[in-house]
Amino acid sequence: MKCPYCFNEETQVIDSRETEDQAAVRRRRECAKCEKRFTTYERIELLDLIVVKKDGSRQAFDRNKLIAGIRRACEKRPIPTEKIERAVDEIEQELRTMASNEVQSKLIGNLVMKKLRAIDPVAYVRFASVYKSFRNLQAFERELDKLKED
Ligand SMILES: [Zn+2]
Structure with missing residues (x-):
């Protein structure tokens, strides 16, 4: 996952937890270069019906x-x-x-x-x-x- 600030490709997951409704996993990541933090969500992909x-x-x-x-x-x-x-x-x-x-x-x-x-x-x-x-x-x-x- 690229850093959205400096586009460095090396980022690290520093925290990972399920959202309250358990429908997604929320991950805090930190860029190894600029050290800025950002959040990603992992969800089930629902196919378009x-x-x-x-x-x-x-x-x-x-x-x-x-x-x-x-x-x-x-x-x-x-x-x-x-x-x-x-x-x-x-x-x-x-x-x-x-x-x-x-x-x-x-x-x-x-x-x-x-x-x-x-x-x-x-x-x-x-x-x-x-x-x-x-x-x-x-x-x-x-x-x-x-x-x-x-
Ligand atoms: Zn960065």
Whole structure:
């Protein structure tokens, strides 16, 4: 690690500790030449998740967009914000453990529906009807039956 002040290549780690949330390691380093100190952080590299849409176009996974979509379905329902965020955390975690960093938007939609089904039936039906854009009530009811069977 080069010194950011004099660009000397020889620096020494003088202290190393985990950050409070244990998500990173913080290292204090000292330059062997100018003796100035600086800090580096080591973190897990999260691969960018790519969402593949129905038409084949690709888009970076946007956590905020997902939260907004779920919030819309949960509008005026007695659902705490943290419950929504936890659901999104779990969905994101599940997506990141998959073999590929490209995920079908359909899969994300299904994961959201699964979560919402457990959280609030009204929010679930709202999300499902927007997401699936059912042509008619029968198509929607068929889908509900399918989900009930799983
Ligand atoms: Zn230096």
